[in-house]
Amino acid sequence: MSAPQPLQIREANAHLAAVHRRAAELEARLDAAERTVRSQAERLARHDQQLRAALDELGRAKDCEIAALQEQLLTSEATVHSLEAAVRRKDELIGQLQPRAELLQDICRRRSPLAGLLATLAEAERLGPLPTRDPSHPLPGGPSPHLDNSTGEEEERDHLQPAVFGTTV
Numbered sequence: 001m002s003a004p005q006p007l008q009i010r011e012a013n014a015h016l017a018a019v020h021r022r023a024a025e026l027e028a029r030l031d032a033a034e035r036t037v038r039s040q041a042e043r044l045a046r047h048d049q050q051l052r053a054a055l056d057e058l059g060r061a062k063d064c065e066i067a068a069l070q071e072q073l074l075t076s077e078a079t080v081h082s083l084e085a086a087v088r089r090k091d092e093l094i095g096q097l098q099p100r101a102e103l104l105q106d107i108c109r110r111r112s113p114l115a116g117l118l119a120t121l122a123e124a125e126r127l128g129p130l131p132t133r134d135p136s137h138p139l140p141g142g143p144s145p146h147l148d149n150s151t152g153e154e155e156e157r158d159h160l161q162p163a164v165f166g167t168t169v
């Protein structure tokens with residue numbers, strides 16, 4: 001075998017140097033890639049922790065909101081029961097007042113005739129009592145002291161108390 005020639009040795013050395021450079025370059029890229037992967041993994045872990053914390057916070061907020069809504073529901077139900085009781089009481093009161101309202105409506109319907117009657121009674125009161133006279137001496141052309149439709153009891157009351165028209169209104 002013959003000894004390698006210097007050109008072949010230089011070529012081989014250049015090739016080995018290129019392979020060595022390429023290996024060093026690949027190792028540097030591998031280190032950079034590993035650093036990038038570690039950095040990304042750390043960021044993902046932090047992001048995952050942030051998301052878990054946010055999810056936990058959302059869960060707590062949801063639980064608080066549910067509790068507040070449940071309390072509001074209980075308060076609303078109590079208010080509804082209270083209002084229903086008030087409606088029942090008012091319905092009972094309406095039931096009690098309905099006959100009175102009907103009576104007042106009846107009075108209002110009869111108001112005009114009643115006003116006329118009161119005016120007539122006031123006119124009679126204004127005229128005053130009849131003059132007193134002796135029943136044995138009737139006035140000429142006047143009515144007899146005894147009316148056809150009167151009874152003895154009425155005569156006794158008439159002589160005890162003079163007839164006076166009055167109103168209580």
